[in-house]
Amino acid sequence: MDRFYYLKHSSIDFHFRQTPRDFTVEEVPLYEFSGTGDHLVVFIRKKDLSTHELIAILAKHLGVKNREIGYAGLKDKHALTKQYISIPKSYEQKLDEFEHENIKILAKTYHNNKLKIGHLKGNKFFIRLKKVTPLNAKKIDEAIGSIEKWGMPNYFGYQRFGNDKNNHELGRDIVRGVKKERNKTIKEFLLSAYQSHLFNLWLSRRLEMSRLVESFSIDELEPLLNLDRDTLVMMKNQKHPFKIMMGDLLEHYPYGRLFEFLGEDGDIARIEAKDVAPTGLLAGKRVKRATAMAGVIEKEFDEQVGEDGTRRYAWVYPLDINHKYKEEDAHYELGFYLPKGSYATVLLEEIAKRDLSPMA
Numbered sequence: 001m002d003r004f005y006y007l008k009h010s011s012i013d014f015h016f017r018q019t020p021r022d023f024t025v026e027e028v029p030l031y032e033f034s035g036t037g038d039h040l041v042v043f044i045r046k047k048d049l050s051t052h053e054l055i056a057i058l059a060k061h062l063g064v065k066n067r068e069i070g071y072a073g074l075k076d077k078h079a080l081t082k083q084y085i086s087i088p089k090s091y092e093q094k095l096d097e098f099e100h101e102n103i104k105i106l107a108k109t110y111h112n113n114k115l116k117i118g119h120l121k122g123n124k125f126f127i128r129l130k131k132v133t134p135l136n137a138k139k140i141d142e143a144i145g146s147i148e149k150w151g152m153p154n155y156f157g158y159q160r161f162g163n164d165k166n167n168h169e170l171g172r173d174i175v176r177g178v179k180k181e182r183n184k185t186i187k188e189f190l191l192s193a194y195q196s197h198l199f200n201l202w203l204s205r206r207l208e209m210s211r212l213v214e215s216f217s218i219d220e221l222e223p224l225l226n227l228d229r230d231t232l233v234m235m236k237n238q239k240h241p242f243k244i245m246m247g248d249l250l251e252h253y254p255y256g257r258l259f260e261f262l263g264e265d266g267d268i269a270r271i272e273a274k275d276v277a278p279t280g281l282l283a284g285k286r287v288k289r290a291t292a293m294a295g296v297i298e299k300e301f302d303e304q305v306g307e308d309g310t311r312r313y314a315w316v317y318p319l320d321i322n323h324k325y326k327e328e329d330a331h332y333e334l335g336f337y338l339p340k341g342s343y344a345t346v347l348l349e350e351i352a353k354r355d356l357s358p359m360a
Helices: 051-062 089-096 134-150 167-175 184-215 218-225 229-236 265-272 292-299 344-352
Strands: 023-029 039-047 080-088 103-111 120-129 249-252 258-260 276-282 310-313 319-326 331-339
Touching: 039 089, 051 080, 051 089, 051 103, 080 089, 089 103, 120 344, 134 319, 134 331, 134 344, 167 184, 184 218, 184 229, 184 276, 184 292, 218 229, 249 310, 265 276, 331 344
Parallel strands: 023 080
Antiparallel strands: 023 120, 039 080, 039 103, 120 331, 249 258, 249 276, 276 310, 319 331
């Protein structure tokens, strides 16, 4: 999809490819493991394997069903990744006999509960960009400086939409009755891709509106955006790249209570202080929706997809950013932390101002 990038520089040229050498991910657990209990928690390093492939290999060796192995998050296949899995403690001895050229057990401990999806805080990334000229390295430095100050849009990455980037279209066809899918797991997966696509469209639209507010006068904006003057004045006075409006749903960051924006200046200041962040809709049942003018815009990207909906942070703040340019190799090395559910490739695309998917 065409995405609106909030940074204002022109496209930056560099080479990026997801490989175990140039793309590494390390899971950060949600909490410290207890050290006791009936579940063995294993810290594993893998390469050139998806999390599902990793679990299938381990399950076959242990002689258990895949569902007996717990995990907190799905990690990229084309990367060197470190993540936690859990297995029943009774299989520890058999695990000690396990060997695989692309899988290495780094550490073990115990815990009271099986790991489940979402039981992680976030991920640490290391990325190496190649064919970077000194001029483009300076441009990347400036882009990273802006992201350190303001954060970044929390788009879903291209990985969410499949190798052909069309999973959301299949999900849309299910929603609209054009296609039927009897396999419940596949159906949920495709509907989730469609929810993600709608979210991305909404976020792109809101960022485009925010840029227009920055770029034009109030008189020019009134007919252009069909927003009342008071809303435009309030948005224009905001420093943050994502301009909020009446009825937006904000959430304490990086987790916490959801609440409606009612025009309080203090809430705008809290966004700029990174204490709260705006949220967007993952369309579905049993989910709170935006109201007022924010609700009018959100409704354009809302459908009853048949699954439960939720709210997702529209904006996130990378932490622990470090970067170095190696001019002799024309390499640019970048490290950072992102909360769970956020994509490192989205950060790279914001810097590059272009699509970096393999099919691009």
